[in-house]
Amino acid sequence: MKCALLVVLLAVLVLFGCDKMPENTPTYGTTQVVVDETLYPVMDALEKAFEHTYPKTNVEVTYLPEASAFKHFYDSTVVIVAARRLNEEEEAHLKSRTLNPRTALLANDAIALLVHPNNPDTNLTCEQALQIFSGQIQDWKQIGSTNSNGSINIVFDNQFSSTVTYILSKSGQSAPPTNSYALKTTEAVVEYVASNPGALGIIGYSWLSDYDDPACRMLRSKIEIAAISTCEKGSQTNFYKPFATNVQDELYPFSRQIFVINRETSSGTGTGFTAFIAGEMGQRIISKTGILPAYKVERNIELKSEPFKVKK
Numbered sequence: 001m002k003c004a005l006l007v008v009l010l011a012v013l014v015l016f017g018c019d020k021m022p023e024n025t026p027t028y029g030t031t032q033v034v035v036d037e038t039l040y041p042v043m044d045a046l047e048k049a050f051e052h053t054y055p056k057t058n059v060e061v062t063y064l065p066e067a068s069a070f071k072h073f074y075d076s077t078v079v080i081v082a083a084r085r086l087n088e089e090e091e092a093h094l095k096s097r098t099l100n101p102r103t104a105l106l107a108n109d110a111i112a113l114l115v116h117p118n119n120p121d122t123n124l125t126c127e128q129a130l131q132i133f134s135g136q137i138q139d140w141k142q143i144g145s146t147n148s149n150g151s152i153n154i155v156f157d158n159q160f161s162s163t164v165t166y167i168l169s170k171s172g173q174s175a176p177p178t179n180s181y182a183l184k185t186t187e188a189v190v191e192y193v194a195s196n197p198g199a200l201g202i203i204g205y206s207w208l209s210d211y212d213d214p215a216c217r218m219l220r221s222k223i224e225i226a227a228i229s230t231c232e233k234g235s236q237t238n239f240y241k242p243f244a245t246n247v248q249d250e251l252y253p254f255s256r257q258i259f260v261i262n263r264e265t266s267s268g269t270g271t272g273f274t275a276f277i278a279g280e281m282g283q284r285i286i287s288k289t290g291i292l293p294a295y296k297v298e299r300n301i302e303l304k305s306e307p308f309k310v311k312k
Contacts, residue, residue: 035063074093079273106282109205191222248292
């Protein structure tokens with residue numbers, strides 16, 4: 001009797017052992033992803049689409065300022081989405097831990113400059129913008145002689161944000177100008193600009209790009225997006241906003257590339273999520289949010305010639 005019971009128990013264990021799913025595959029399991037918080041709207045859409053397509057996955061996303069996001073990536077997270085690649089020192093550090101980071105271009109975003117809706121100067125030349133970034137221009141009268149908004153108060157979403165890194169890189173400065181301030185969130189920047197006529201907000205454009213998103217529409221309704229000329233010499237008559245088409249045609253001067261970096265050691269859910277957002281479906285979702293996907297998304301339209309029928 002005992003032998004028979006033991007045989008039954010072993011059979012049950014074997015049965016359940018055979019049916020047990022692997023803990024982590026590209027389409028099954030949980031993964032941790034850290035994302036530059038300036039990219040929240042587009043990455044939130046991608047996360048939801050991936051989990052909807054693969055219901056047995058769970059993507060735990062942490063949104064942080066750029067500096068904190070990379071620290072998180074080194075310590076514990078297998079995937080990061082950020083507005084820059086790893087530098088040589090960072091790659092060498094990961095490889096010294098027998099980690100092989102793989103980088104893919106994901107999208108082309110832009111940095112948006114926000115002004116108060118009543119500001120008469122919504123067009124800036126590239127030179128003027130760069131002089132604001134470097135601190136050479138600190139009053140709106142230096143932009144337009146009749147502009148009575150006073151001092152220009154530059155506001156960033158966070159002192160450790162990728163927007164700060166970008167502006168310093170473009171202006172060739174080691175620190176933001178003395179008339180700049182850091183808040184805590186992108187929404188706070190929009191609210192500040194909406195309430196202060198002298199403000200100039202600097203945020204990631206993906207927070208404003210999706211015209212179908214009620215949250216984006218609400219933010220856009222409170223401010224005006226400045227149009228900027230190209231940085232070519234003598235180009236001061238045509239001004240462009242950070243729309244995807246202007247980024248694609250290299251007309252808007254303050255664009256940036258977005259990368260997904262994966263250091264997962266096996267083909268798990270992190271790899272599946274990376275492949276999804278860099279693949280055709282992910283690129284279509286990125287295009288839908290209003291920023292430029294890394295790869296051209298084709299649309300095939302089939303036209304049929306048939307007699308027109310009128311219902312009686």
